[in-house]
Amino acid sequence: MEFKISKKVEEMQPSGIRAFFDLVLGMKDVISLGVGEPDFVSPWNVREKAIYSLEQGYTSYTSNKGMPELRKQISSFLKKRYSLSYGWDDEVLITAGVSEGLDLVMRTILNPGDKVLIPEPSYVSYGPVVSLTGGVPIFIETSVKNDFKVTPKQISDKCGKGVKAILFNYPCNPTGASYTKKELKEIASVVKKHNLLVISDEVYDELTYDFDHTAFPSLKDMKNRTIYLNGVSKSYAMTGFRIGWAVGPKKIIAGMTKIHQYTMLCTSINSQIAASEALKNGFNSVQFMKREYQRRRRYIVDALNDIGLECHCPQGTFYVFPSIKSTKQKSIDFAKNLLKSKKVALVPGVAFGKSCEGHVRISYASSYEDLKEAIFRIQSYLKKI
Amino acid sequence: MDEILEALSNDARITPQELSKLTGKSLAAVKSDIKKYEKKGVIVKYKAVINNDLLDDSKPKVRALIEVSIVPQKDVGFDRIAERIYSFDEVISCSLVSGTYDLLVIVEGDNIQTVSNFIASKLSPMEHVRGTATHFLLKKYKEDGQILKKKRKMARLNISY
Structure with missing residues (x-):
C-alpha cells in the first residue's frame, strides 16, 4: 500500500522549473548566469575563524536564540547602520539563513485563511511558506513600467478582509528593484492605514547601488509592526554558512523562538562564530564585492540592451530581469x-510568478570574462532564431 | 582608489572601451583619466605577474632579499645612497623600512654566485653601507596581492534561486 503525503505538500509547486534545473545540473561546461549566490568565496578571515573554532573544540549546541555575542553584534550593527534600537536578548533571533526566518515568521503570525500580500516577481519560497501554514498568498503584480516596484495604491487596492501582512523584499530577488526612502515612506503610510504587519526581507541591503538603503523598521511607526530579516549570505558571500537573523517585536520573536527551538534547536556554532567575525571585520570585503558587482551591473545592462533584450537598470542585488518578449x-x-x-544557463521568469512570463533572471555574480562570453553566446543564439 | 585604477590594477589588459562600460564614464573621460595617471606617474607601467616556478626554464633566476644598514648622509638622508643602490639593474625592488636595518633590497641574478658577487663586490663595499644580511628566496606563494597557486574552481551549483 502506498502512503499518501500531506495534501498541502502535494499541492506545492515543483513545476517545470525543477526539470529544467535538473537539466542544467546534469550538463557540463555550462556558463551559468543562473546562480543565486556570490561568485566570491567567503573572506579568508571568516573562514580562518571558522577553522580555528573547530580547532578550539567549539562543537556544541548554542543557546536556541543564538550566541549572545553574535546577537549583541547584530543589535549594535543595526544601531550603527540604521539607528535602530533592538534588545539583543529578546528582539533578535539567529536563524538558518533568511529562509528559516521566513518560515518561522509565517508560522508564528498566521492562522489558517490569513492573507499575506506578496509583490510579484517574488522570491520562490514566499508563496509556498505562506501556503504551508494555511495562509493565503495574494500576489501583487508589478511590471517593468514601474521598475518592478509595488505602488501604495496597489497595496491599498488589495487590502481587505483577512489581509494580515505584507511580505516585502528589497533589493528584490529576482528583479533587483529597490525603494528610496521617500517611496518607502509612502508605502509605510498605507501599511499603517490598513494595520498590516510587515515582513521585510532585506538580505541584499548591502548591495544597493544608486542610493542609501533604508531599513523598513527605521521608518516612522514601523518598528513595532515589522519583522526584519537579514543575514550574512549575500553581503559577506557566506551562503553555505546558513546564518540569518530575525529582528522584531518581542512577542513575535518569542513565538518564532518557540518553533525554532523544537525544529532547528540552534544554528551551527561554527557558522555563528564565522558570522560574528564577518560583522566584526568584514566591512572592507563587502565594499570590495559591492564595487565589483556595480561594474558588472553597468556592463550587463548595457550589453543586454545592445543585443536586443530590453533590460531595465536595477538598483540592487546581483540580478537583472530582462525581457525576452522580442x-x-x-x-x-x-x-x-x-x-x-x-550552454548558457539562466532562470526562466515564471519561476518567480505567473506574471513574470516574458522575462528571465540573469545573475551577474560571475566573472567579467564569463559574462562577456555568455553575452556573446546569447547574441549568437538570438541571431539564429 | 579610483575605479579605473582598481580595475586596471586587477587586469592591466582591460581596454578603455571596456572600462567605459564598467564604470559608466564616457570613453573620452576614461582615456583622459588614464593619460593623466600615466603622465603623473600614478600608473608606472603595465605588467604581467609571472610565476617563475612553473616555467620550463633550465636556468631559473635566483632572488635574494637583502637587509642593508646604512649611515644616512647630511641633507639627503637615505635617498642618495638608496639611489646608488637601486640604479643597479640587478636590483628589482628597493624600499626604506623602519626597524633594525634601513633598506630592504631585492636582487635577482642567474645563480647564487652572481647574486653573491653583486653583494660582495658592489653592495657591501659601498660607502655608507654599514652591513648587509642576505636571505635567498626559496619559493614564492603570493605576489602583488595575487596568490600564485592556480585557483580551484568554486563548488557553486550551476543554478540556484
Whole structure:
C-alpha cells in the first residue's frame, strides 16, 4: 500500500522549473548566469575563524536564540547602520539563513485563511511558506513600467478582509528593484492605514547601488509592526554558512523562538562564530564585492540592451530581469533552448510568478570574462532564431 | 582608489572601451583619466605577474632579499645612497623600512654566485653601507596581492534561486 503525503505538500509547486534545473545540473561546461549566490568565496578571515573554532573544540549546541555575542553584534550593527534600537536578548533571533526566518515568521503570525500580500516577481519560497501554514498568498503584480516596484495604491487596492501582512523584499530577488526612502515612506503610510504587519526581507541591503538603503523598521511607526530579516549570505558571500537573523517585536520573536527551538534547536556554532567575525571585520570585503558587482551591473545592462533584450537598470542585488518578449518564446523554452544550443544557463521568469512570463533572471555574480562570453553566446543564439 | 585604477590594477589588459562600460564614464573621460595617471606617474607601467616556478626554464633566476644598514648622509638622508643602490639593474625592488636595518633590497641574478658577487663586490663595499644580511628566496606563494597557486574552481551549483 502506498502512503499518501500531506495534501498541502502535494499541492506545492515543483513545476517545470525543477526539470529544467535538473537539466542544467546534469550538463557540463555550462556558463551559468543562473546562480543565486556570490561568485566570491567567503573572506579568508571568516573562514580562518571558522577553522580555528573547530580547532578550539567549539562543537556544541548554542543557546536556541543564538550566541549572545553574535546577537549583541547584530543589535549594535543595526544601531550603527540604521539607528535602530533592538534588545539583543529578546528582539533578535539567529536563524538558518533568511529562509528559516521566513518560515518561522509565517508560522508564528498566521492562522489558517490569513492573507499575506506578496509583490510579484517574488522570491520562490514566499508563496509556498505562506501556503504551508494555511495562509493565503495574494500576489501583487508589478511590471517593468514601474521598475518592478509595488505602488501604495496597489497595496491599498488589495487590502481587505483577512489581509494580515505584507511580505516585502528589497533589493528584490529576482528583479533587483529597490525603494528610496521617500517611496518607502509612502508605502509605510498605507501599511499603517490598513494595520498590516510587515515582513521585510532585506538580505541584499548591502548591495544597493544608486542610493542609501533604508531599513523598513527605521521608518516612522514601523518598528513595532515589522519583522526584519537579514543575514550574512549575500553581503559577506557566506551562503553555505546558513546564518540569518530575525529582528522584531518581542512577542513575535518569542513565538518564532518557540518553533525554532523544537525544529532547528540552534544554528551551527561554527557558522555563528564565522558570522560574528564577518560583522566584526568584514566591512572592507563587502565594499570590495559591492564595487565589483556595480561594474558588472553597468556592463550587463548595457550589453543586454545592445543585443536586443530590453533590460531595465536595477538598483540592487546581483540580478537583472530582462525581457525576452522580442523572441516570442516562453521563458522556460527560451532557457531550455539557450542551454541546449549555447550552454548558457539562466532562470526562466515564471519561476518567480505567473506574471513574470516574458522575462528571465540573469545573475551577474560571475566573472567579467564569463559574462562577456555568455553575452556573446546569447547574441549568437538570438541571431539564429 | 579610483575605479579605473582598481580595475586596471586587477587586469592591466582591460581596454578603455571596456572600462567605459564598467564604470559608466564616457570613453573620452576614461582615456583622459588614464593619460593623466600615466603622465603623473600614478600608473608606472603595465605588467604581467609571472610565476617563475612553473616555467620550463633550465636556468631559473635566483632572488635574494637583502637587509642593508646604512649611515644616512647630511641633507639627503637615505635617498642618495638608496639611489646608488637601486640604479643597479640587478636590483628589482628597493624600499626604506623602519626597524633594525634601513633598506630592504631585492636582487635577482642567474645563480647564487652572481647574486653573491653583486653583494660582495658592489653592495657591501659601498660607502655608507654599514652591513648587509642576505636571505635567498626559496619559493614564492603570493605576489602583488595575487596568490600564485592556480585557483580551484568554486563548488557553486550551476543554478540556484
